[in-house]
Amino acid sequence: MGSETSIELEGNLFSNNTGAAGPGVCVSPDATLTSLGNNLLEDGSDSGIVDGVNGDIVGEAAMVSALADNGGFTPTHLPAPGSPAIDAISSGECSVDADQRGEERPAGAGGDIGSVEQ
Secondary structure (H helix, E strand, O other): OOOOEEEEEEOOEEOOOOOOOOOOOOOOOOEEEEEEEOOEEOOOOOOOOOOOOOOOEEOOOOOEOOOEOOOOOOOEOOEOOOOOOOOOEEHHHOOOOEOOOOOEOOOOOEEOOOOOOO
């Protein structure tokens, strides 16, 4: 018998994922996936996350740039111009004050969904 796992997502971006069970977010039958809001999933199949609820965007192309050195310690995918991730999190809902590179968050009218600000 396995142990139950609880996974909470907030402000995450899932783009072009692949796995043994297909695209999207694959969750074990013993796990519970809960959205705390403001996630973008290009393919939300079987995730239980609903488009338009808690600021979540499901089933829409993320439109991110190629993996590159955009500053910081690791390569990142910046949201491309026109990406639905840009400014999608209202300023008052940004739960972190810096992105993966250490840049101030939010940088625009709102925070960007994902690990980096455009």
